[in-house]
Amino acid sequence: MADEQKHPWYKSVPGVLTAATGFVAALSGLVAGLNQLGVFKREPAPVTVVAPAPPDSAARQRAAGTAGGSSSSAAPASAPRVPAPAPAPAPAPAPAPAPAPATTPRPPTDTAAREIRLPKGAALELAVPERTCAPAEGRQRFTARLVSPVKSGGTTLLPAGTTAVLRLRRGGSSGAPEARLDSLVGPQVGVAVPSSSVRIHRGASGSCLRADARLTARLGAPVVLPRP
Numbered sequence: 001m002a003d004e005q006k007h008p009w010y011k012s013v014p015g016v017l018t019a020a021t022g023f024v025a026a027l028s029g030l031v032a033g034l035n036q037l038g039v040f041k042r043e044p045a046p047v048t049v050v051a052p053a054p055p056d057s058a059a060r061q062r063a064a065g066t067a068g069g070s071s072s073s074a075a076p077a078s079a080p081r082v083p084a085p086a087p088a089p090a091p092a093p094a095p096a097p098a099p100a101p102a103t104t105p106r107p108p109t110d111t112a113a114r115e116i117r118l119p120k121g122a123a124l125e126l127a128v129p130e131r132t133c134a135p136a137e138g139r140q141r142f143t144a145r146l147v148s149p150v151k152s153g154g155t156t157l158l159p160a161g162t163t164a165v166l167r168l169r170r171g172g173s174s175g176a177p178e179a180r181l182d183s184l185v186g187p188q189v190g191v192a193v194p195s196s197s198v199r200i201h202r203g204a205s206g207s208c209l210r211a212d213a214r215l216t217a218r219l220g221a222p223v224v225l226p227r228p
Helices: 013-036 055-069
Strands: 115-118 123-127 140-146 150-152 155-158 163-171 176-186 189-192 196-205 208-219 223-226
Touching (some): 115 155, 163 208, 176 196, 176 208, 189 223
Antiparallel strands (some): 123 208, 150 155, 196 208
16 A cells, blocks of 8 residues: 555644644643732722712702603703892982971060150159268269159059169269269169269258258159069
8 A cells, every 4th residue: 555645733623623622721721820820819999988968969969860860851950040139119209398387477575565664754752861971082872762653654663662873972163962873773673774863952961961861863864674
């Protein structure tokens, strides 16, 4: 017989299967060896601590989850609207100024009714209570009393006994006493006499006036007395 021709192993099916089986066995051994060496060991996954979300974030997450899980395509809820502040009320118009009340003329005051007027030329009869002498220079102040009341229209203007304040001086070359009325004083009277003329009727002695000397004072200008 002729010698059979030898074919290479990789060109026959049994050779291919034998080679594949050997390769798989070698690969399994390699993997087993690597696993024993720890090449394929897994490290435990790190644990991550998640901080709780704030209330607003949790609410937004829940709202987002609800919206995502819903089958409907509803739009996400919008944030609540803050109502706009109401406009400030317009200031009320200022009231028109009230018309000024018509001024009515006031009646004349009753000052004149509360006054007593001694007319110019009124005569006052006076009596000197004690002796009084005029000084060599200047004037001597003394008093006299009204002998009789002064009346006008039945109304007593000055009662008897009213005190008259006078000043006495020496007059002329003879040195005879001369008197001047200054004021009238009483319980309800106290006024100055601006002008007067005094006549001495009796009781003059040299430059003095005796007690109970009589004088007449005549007003040279009106004198206003307060009404009691």
